[in-house]
Amino acid sequence: MTTLRHRPYNFSAGPAVLPEPVLRQAAEEMLDWHGSGMGVMEMSHRGKEFISIYEEAEATLRVLLGVPSSFRILFMQGGGLGENAIVPMNLSQGGAVDVVVTGAWSQKSLKEASRYADARVAASNEAGGHTTLPAPATWALRDGAAYVHVCSNETIHGVEMHTLPDLGALGCRAPLVADASSHILSRPIDWSRVGLVFAGAQKNIGPAGLTLVFVRDDLLGRALPICPSAFDYTLVAANQSMFNTPPTYAIYIAGLVFQWILREGGVAEMDRRAAEKSALLYRCLDESGGFYANRVAREARSRMNVPFFLADESLNDAFLAGAREAGLLQLKGHKSVGGMRASLYNAMPLAGVQALVSYMADFARRHG
Ligand code: PMP
Numbered sequence: 404m405t406t407l408r409h410r411p412y413n414f415s416a417g418p419a420v421l422p423e424p425v426l427r428q429a430a431e432e433m434l435d436w437h438g439s440g441m442g443v444m445e446m447s448h449r450g451k452e453f454i455s456i457y458e459e460a461e462a463t464l465r466v467l468l469g470v471p472s473s474f475r476i477l478f479m480q481g482g483g484l485g486e487n488a489i490v491p492m493n494l495s496q497g498g499a500v501d502v503v504v505t506g507a508w509s510q511k512s513l514k515e516a517s518r519y520a521d522a523r524v525a526a527s528n529e530a531g532g533h534t535t536l537p538a539p540a541t542w543a544l545r546d547g548a549a550y551v552h553v554c555s556n557e558t559i560h561g562v563e564m565h566t567l568p569d570l571g572a573l574g575c576r577a578p579l580v581a582d583a584s585s586h587i588l589s590r591p592i593d594w595s596r597v598g599l600v601f602a603g604a605q606k607n608i609g610p611a612g613l614t615l616v617f618v619r620d621d622l623l624g625r626a627l628p629i630c631p632s633a634f635d636y637t638l639v640a641a642n643q644s645m646f647n648t649p650p651t652y653a654i655y656i657a658g659l660v661f662q663w664i665l666r667e668g669g670v671a672e673m674d675r676r677a678a679e680k681s682a683l684l685y686r687c688l689d690e691s692g693g694f695y696a697n698r699v700a701r702e703a704r705s706r707m708n709v710p711f712f713l714a715d716e717s718l719n720d721a722f723l724a725g726a727r728e729a730g731l732l733q734l735k736g737h738k739s740v741g742g743m744r745a746s747l748y749n750a751m752p753l754a755g756v757q758a759l760v761s762y763m764a765d766f767a768r769r770h771g
Contacts, residue, residue: 411730412755414745416558416708417585417606422750425659443655448648460658467661467670470617471594477616477636478644478654483508483584483603486614487515490580490599492630494622495520499548506533506557507739508582516552519627525551533560536703539568548577550598556586556705559737563705567596578622586707588664589749590674598622604653607748609660613653664749673749680747680756681706687760694767712742718770729762
């Protein structure tokens with residue numbers, strides 16, 4: 404096998420960097436998984452080999468996030484946007500859904516939920532350009548809502564909920580649904596505060612296509628009749644995510660990523676690293692004398708996705724070209740926001756962020 408040396412640092416928002424040991428192991432096992440004579444992509448999802456891969460992935464994930472036995476873990480397809488429809492089809496019963504809009508992704512969730520339910524904005528930070536987090540005490544929550552939707556990390560706007568809201572303390576009995584696509588496994592989840600969490604895999608978990616859903620048992624059995632069977636949580640749960648053929652290779656890679664996280668020290672260690680890496684980058688931005696800026700309120704700043712701007716935007720192309728030369732890839736901001744964005748997922752080593760801030764300081768010295 405070719406030994407990959409000095410891979411560039413990849414700051415893509417997703418699909419995103421994966422741990423190198425995982426990629427190496429997958430490469431080694433490509434033609435023959437554990438002496439089975441088959442690659443994982445070639446196995447029946449019902450055979451004992453794949454079942455063992457699936458069971459280990461699920462068990463490791465349960466340990467990593469301390470998922471209580473009252474939650475089912477579903478390995479689905481359809482991505483985050485798929486879940487924007489699948490969640491209301493499963494939970495809303497056509498009733499009220501309150502959505503907290505904190506950026507582009509919750510905005511999309513609101514729009515999609517409106518097709519199946521009476522979805523309304525409970526709070527929004529749009530007026531400030533999606534740079535703050537509306538305090539939960541100010542959310543307009545309706546009695547009898549089927550659920551409250553939040554995006555706990557807005558990948559495009561770089562706004563993160565560092566704690567999940569305690570809806571019970573607000574007198575709200577609706578379950579909380581959280582789109583945790585872009586920060587899952589970077590911090591613990593307080594399961595007492597959520598009814599459902601979903602996450603597309605292509606940031607902190609593995610290949611695009613796989614979508615994880617954690618759903619509390621008591622929320623099963625509510626799907627609308629129009630819900631496709633393959634997306635009905637009750638059927639998917641009753642069939643251990645094998646109602647239809649699951650994304651087998653993506654589940655295998657996810658399992659390798661889960662084991663990598665465990666070996667590295669678990670979610671607690673990912674949490675510590677996320678704090679360290681993001682603090683380093685925010686310090687570089689804040690201490691650049693205005694050369695660079697992140698516009699998000701400090702308490703709402705994401706540790707995973709850091710959008711930033713050069714004061715002189717005519718330098719953007721030179722910044723990106725120089726970054727590429729320095730082995731720092733995919734730093735261009737989302738087209739709807741502009742500027743730059745550095746995503747610091749679990750698989751981004753501290754050394755990558757150190758290389759980024761040193762490039763940024765040097766660029767600012769040369770152009771400041
Ligand atoms: N939610 C969030 C928070 C995301 O970051 C993304 C993708 N970047 C999505 C949903 C949509 O995911 P997908 O493209 O897999 O449908």
